[in-house]
Amino acid sequence: MEFVGGILTGSIAILSDALHDLGDALALGIAWRLEKLSGKGRDERFSYGYKRFSLLGALMLSVILLVGSFFVIKEAIIRLWSPGEPHPQGMMLLAVLGLLINGIAAWRMSGSSSLSDRSIRLHLMEDVLGWLAVLVVSVVMHFVYLPILDPLLSLGITAWILYNVYFNLRDTLRIFLQAIPEDVCSKDFCREVSALEGVISLHDLHIWTLNGSDHIASVHIVYCPTTHASGESLAELKCRIRELASAHGLAHITIELDPEGSSCGLECC
Secondary structure, three states, X not given: OHHHHHHHHOOHHHHHHHHHHHHHHHHHHHHHHHHHHHOXXXXXXXXXXXXXXXXXXXXXXXXXXXXXXXXXXXXXXXXXXXXXXXXXXXXXXXXXXXXXXXXXXHHHOOOOOOHHHHHHHHHHHHHHHHHXXXXXXXXXXXXXOOOOHHHHHHHHHHHHHHHHHHHHHHHHHHHHOOOOOOOOOHHHHHHHHHOOOOEEEEEEEEEEEOOOOOEEEEEEEEEOOOOOOOHHHHHHHHHHHHHHHHHOOEEEEEEEEEEOXXXXXXXXX
């Protein structure tokens, strides 16, 4: 409806806001679908389960918004040099409808305290602010002939979309490239593990995240065989390392214990 309204009123700003709302709708729809899918456990094909599927949704959404934004920017720049003739009355009508629909939806969700509902409410509040900006510009254009305000507002809305796309793409690509999660300090983890009794050194430490919230690690621990001479002692050492890993937000860690003097061939990793 917003795209049709933007075409009928000749407003590139409404088309930009429609693109923003489309992104929100796709984000919420994809999040809802993948939230169900991510709840599936591991199987023969995906040993870590389906939690990483949410990244595909984030990547697809970012690409869609990126391509759409460039088309809107191109049209807005053309309108800057050759302003069109948007219809302020039609813009006002659409803005009021947009404010009512998104405002009522945000108000109905104001009583929920769940994280997902709070995220949806923030998206709806962004939509309310976007329509409020369209309403203000349309009122000004109704009384003052300033058609250039329409493409200027369009560029502002598109800049906000690209700002969010940048951070979404950055975070998604960091996860795909298996970067160490920003909320995990590998130096602190290494220092605490090295301080455990009987631990001589550690190497081949790898930390990554499945989806931005479920972090995974693997590490080789060189221990003193005199201090940890029994199976019970080694099991206790592993347990203490897992406790430290959990304190650092690592949900899953693979630990390989190497007695001092042995070589696993990965000391330089």
